[in-house]
Amino acid sequence: QTVVTQEPSFSVSPGGTVTLTCGLSSGSVSTSYYPSWYQQTPGQAPRTLIYSTNTRSPGVPDRFSGSILGNKAALIITGAQADDESDYYCVLYLGSGIWVFGGGTKLTVL
Amino acid sequence: QVQLVQSGAEVKKPGASVKVSCKASGYTFTGNFMHWVRQAPGQGLEWMGRINPNSGGTNYAQKFQGRVTMTRDTSISTAYMELRRLTSDDTAVYYCAKEDTASVDYWGQGTLVTVSS
Numbered sequence: 001q002t003v004v005t006q007e008p009s010f011s012v013s014p015g016g017t018v019t020l021t022c023g024l025s026s027g028s029v030s031t032s033y034y035p036s037w038y039q040q041t042p043g044q045a046p047r048t049l050i051y052s053t054n055t056r057s058p059g060v061p062d063r064f065s066g067s068i069l070g071n072k073a074a075l076i077i078t079g080a081q082a083d084d085e086s087d088y089y090c091v092l093y094l095g096s097g098i099w100v101f102g103g104g105t106k107l108t109v110l
Numbered sequence: 111q112v113q114l115v116q117s118g119a120e121v122k123k124p125g126a127s128v129k130v131s132c133k134a135s136g137y138t139f140t141g142n143f144m145h146w147v148r149q150a151p152g153q154g155l156e157w158m159g160r161i162n163p164n165s166g167g168t169n170y171a172q173k174f175q176g177r178v179t180m181t182r183d184t185s186i187s188t189a190y191m192e193l194r195r196l197t198s199d200d201t202a203v204y205y206c207a208k209e210d211t212a213s214v215d216y217w218g219q220g221t222l223v224t225v226s227s
Contacts, residue, residue, distance in 0.1 A: 001172070036213035038155070045205060045220055046155065051213030089155050093212055097160065097169030099145070104154040 002026070004092050006102035012080045012109055020105045021072040022090030028071035033092040035073035037066060040087045040104075049088075050075060077107075085109040112136040114206050114218035121224045122196050129192040130221045132206030139187035140164040143209035146180060146191045148202040149220075156202075160209065161189060196225045 003025035012018035022035055029035060031053045038046040048057045050066035053073065063079045073092070077084055090102045117131040132144065145160040159170035161180040168180050179192045189206055204221045207214040 034212035038214070040155070045217040046214075047217075048213060048215055051211055051215075055211070057215065087154075091157070091213070098171065099157045099160070100171075101147070101155045101157050 002094055002100060004090065004100045004102040006088075006090060006105045008103065009106045009108070012077070012084075012107065014080060014082060014109055016080050017076065017078045018080060018107065019069070020075045020077075020088055020090075020107070021069065022074070022092065022102050023072040024092070029068065029073045029092065031068060033073070033094070035066065035068075036091050037064075037073075037075045038089045038091070040089065046089065080109050082109050112208065112216045114208060114216055116204075116206060116218040116221045119222040119224070121226065124197055124225055124227055126196050126225075127192060127194040128196060128200075128223050129190055130204050130206075130223070132189045132191075132218050134187045134189070134208065137208070139182075140184055144180075144182070144189040145207045145209055145214060146178075147205045147207055147214075149205070150199070150202040153202075158191070158204075163189060193223075196223075198225050201225045 005023040037050040040046040049060050049064050054066040065076045067074050087104050089104045113135045115133045120128050122128050140163045143160045146158040148156050161168045163182045177194050182189045201224050206218040208216040
C-alpha cells in the first residue's frame with residue numbers, strides 16, 4: 001500500500017522560510033502525481049493552497065509556493081506569519097482515480 | 111458562488127449504516143468529480159473516494175471497498191456517501207469536496223458522524 005509521507009511537525013520563526021515536504025513510501029514524487037496542498041485550522045474545513053505542483057489557488061498569498069525538490073513535492077512558505085500556524089496536508093494522485101493524503105504537518109510559528 | 115451544503119450530524123450504533131448528503135450549487139453539478147474525505151477526532155484527512163456525477167462512475171480507496179457507496183441525484187444536484195457496518199473507528203467529520211484541475215477547490219462544511227452504543 002502506498003504511503004504518502006509528511007513531517008509530523010515543523011517550527012518556523014515569524015518572517016522566516018519553511019519548506020514542508022511530501023514524499024512516497026516507495027518511489028519519487030513527480031508532477032505526474034499532481035501534488036496539491038491544503039491548510040487547515042482547528043474546527044474548520046481545509047483550504048486549498050496549491051494545486052498541480054505549483055499553481056496557487058485564487059486568493060492565496062504569494063508567500064506560499066509549491067515545487068518538486070529532489071524526489072518530493074514541497075510547500076514553501078516565505079515570510080511566515082502568525083496566522084500561518086496550521087496543519088498542512090498534501091495529496092497525491094496515484095492514477096486510476098485514486099488519491100492519497102499525507103499524514104499532515106503541524107506548523108508552529110514562534 | 112459555489113456552495114456545498116452537507117446534511118446534519120448523525121449518531122449511529124455500531125453495525126448500522128449512515129448516509130450523508132452534499133447539495134451543490136453555483137456550478138454545473140455534472141461537470142466536476144465530487145470527493146469524500148473524512149477526519150477522525152485529532153487525526154489527519156483521509157480520502158475515501160470520488161464520484162463522477164455525470165456518469166455515476168466511482169473510485170474508492172481500497173480501505174473502504176465493499177463498505178462505502180457513493181451515489182448522486184443529478185435532478186437535485188446532490189451527492190451521497192453511504193458507509194455501512196459502522197464501528198467506533200468511523201467516528202469522524204465527513205467532508206464532500208469538489209474537484210477541479212486535479213485538486214479540490216471547494217469543500218462542504220463537514221458532517222459529524224458519531225458511532226456509539
